[in-house]
Amino acid sequence: MKPHEEHRSRGPRELSFWVVTVSTSRYEAMASGKNYADESGDRAVALISQAGYKVVGRSLVKDDVVMIRGILMDLLRRPDVDVVVFTGGTGVARTDVTVEAVRPLLEKELEGFGDVFRLRSYQEVGTAAIMSRALAGVSNGKLVVVLPGSPNAVETGLGIILPEAPHIIYLARS
Template identity: 35%
Template sequence: MGNSSSDFIPLNVAVLTVSDRHSVDSDSSGSYLHEALTEAGHQVLDRAIVPDNRYRIRAVVSSWIASRDVQVVLINGGTGFNDKNCTPEAIGPLFDREVEGFGELFRMISWEDIATSTVQSRALAGIANGTLIFAVPGSTGACQLAWERIIQPQLDARTRPCHFVSHLKKP
């Protein structure tokens, strides 16, 4: 493909905030992810905010999975243990394959900040139709932790010994 192992490959990403109370103006976590992706050299193709409703979440994420262009979806919010939180239930059935290690690693590194409360985090990731999907808690701190310590390196084709870029659909 002409890309050596030392080349950065920009990816097409969509950002979804799951929240009953935020608008684009007050969505600090979605704004953080948008900015972090752009600074890293990726292209943010779409951004949306939906309430904690599994069918609304599923509809938006399904459209991105089905699109030819979106390679990665970053979801923030709706992963807690509150009765209304339903992001894992919404997106889990869409996965062709779950990335079990993501949730495990996120909870492990969250331990440093929130101790035993990390057991209530239902962060998860999976891949569907060549689209990599990450779901993290809605706090900006959690988004930053996930982005800096796990997601950013895994979206970089230069990461060794492995990364997810080679598993994604080609737009």
């Protein structure tokens, strides 16, 4: 058995995920009691569940560095969360700050995730893929994934990360 296959086989079979949607407009709608759609968060939950993992919680935050870091720091301390998935705030607009909020809290960044994500995105959407700042890394023995806010991007990103999540968690906790 090759080393990566051995590590993958030693990874936990049961993982618990938390999905965080980053969207000021949705956050303000929620705060004012209005209905809002969270298609990307819903898609993430569906894909995670279909892969056989458990979603233990969801959150909605504004495009705000302090708010994003605050929720991530809380989730990194929770023993019932193995993987945190953020959707939204990864573009190049001034308000897109998820990457800036999350990156400093990562102990190790998985640069290859962003590379593979952008390659697959390029194959689907062409040169617009260069604007994606999708990100993944580990901190405190947990996997943290930052995906663009479109349902298609969530599907692409989780299609890459879900098969490797147990392997990543195993290594991050070794």
